[in-house]
Amino acid sequence: MNAAVPSSSTPAASSAGGHRRAGPLNAGRITIWALFALALIVAPYVFTSSLALTMLSQIGYLIIICLSYNILLGQGGMLSFGHAVYTGLGSFITIHAMNMAGKGELPIPLVLMPVVGGLAGAFFAIVLGFVTTKKSGTTFAMITLGIGELVASMALMFPEFFGGEGGITTDRVYGQGFMGITFGPAIQVYYLIAVYCFVCTALMFAFTGTPLGRILNAVRDNPERVEFIGYNTQRVRYFAFIISGFFAGVGGALAAINFEIVTGADSVSIMRSGSYLLFTFLGGAGFFFGPIIGAVLLVFASVLLSELSKAWLLYLGLVFLLM
Structure with a gap:
């Protein structure tokens, strides 16, 4: 009976070897977060071209996606091959909501549309995750792969919702602007993404220090x-x-807000899920801020490296093997 007493501290102790956890604020932590916020604010003024602004916007939302994937891979030890299902379905629900809002059928401003996408992602995670998380390890990975392929196939079978091969388009400029902010210019969209990037990153970092985050590390170990x-x-x-x-x-x-279009099977494909896995791993799944590096590498690989060589996927695969 006495042997079970020290084990009550196991969840806290077992997470020590994995991620740096959220804790009391100190000067170092405040400095890091202040520099992160400052980098998001001044980045468009340092990199002023339209291509750079597009890349910065992509980096912003990919940071959120890679960090969300790392909750599974890095913190929970769950290798998922179907993470694009939840990003893609969140995109589709959001773009349908934006079209309804543009027609006056849904009184939701654009600034709250990412919350709509988040609730959609959580809903599908509730439905599909109940079955997926029944198993762990390789079985979990294979189930996520099967669900990913199932949803990708449905994208071609239900063109009314997924838009077929052409996808679904929208117009992010609708309703009344607020203090001249219409989200038509790309710079306004970037700062919307930057705000959500900072807030979501902070919330996911705080999650690592919660009892659930600690016990998730223990389940992994x-x-x-x-x-x-x-x-x-x-x-x-x-x-x-x-x-x-x-x-x-x-x-x-x-x-979806950034590009004003969501394509069909590509948004929920296994290739998209694989890219999240690859670059989260390359950035460093064992460290909380590693996926941020992975998101930057993903944008540079897909935008710049693809322009330098048609065989960029070969080089990318070699880098992954080396890692």
Whole structure:
């Protein structure tokens, strides 16, 4: 009986080797977050070209998506091949909501559309995650792969919702502008993405220090011991899956707002999920801020490297093998 007493501290202790956790504010942490906010604010003034602004906007929402994926991979040890399902479905729900709002059928301003996408991502994570998180390890990965392929196939079977191969378009400029902000210019869209990027990053960092975040690290490291002290590991994975789906939906919604179009099967494809996996891993899945580096690398690879060589995917694969 006495052997079980020290084990009550296991979740906190077991997470020490994985991620840096949220803790009390100190000068160093305040400085890091202030520099992060400052970088988001001044970036468009340092990189002034239209291409740079487009890349910065893509980096902003991809940071959210890669960090949300790292809740599964880095913090929970869950290798998912279907994360694009929740970003893509969040994008589709958002773009339909934007079209309805443009017609006056839905009184939701554009600034709240990413929340709509987040709720959509969380909803589909609730529905699909209940089955997915029943298993862990390789079985979990194969289930996510199957669900990803299933949704990708549905994208071609239901053109009314997914728009077929042409996708669905929208106009982000609708309703009354606020203090001259219509979100027509790309710079205004960038700052909308930047605000959500900062807030979502802060919330996901705070999640790592919550009891759920701590026990999720313990489930990753030693699920048998976690069950021994009385926790339901499937429920822990399920709750983390829902939180990950919410932030993935927010990122997908911001992508829909940025491009004003969501394409069909491509948005939920296994290739899209694979890119999130690859660059989250390359950035550093074992460190909270690693996926931010991965998001930057993803944009540079897809925009710049693809312009330099037609065989850029070959070089990318070699880099992944080296890592």
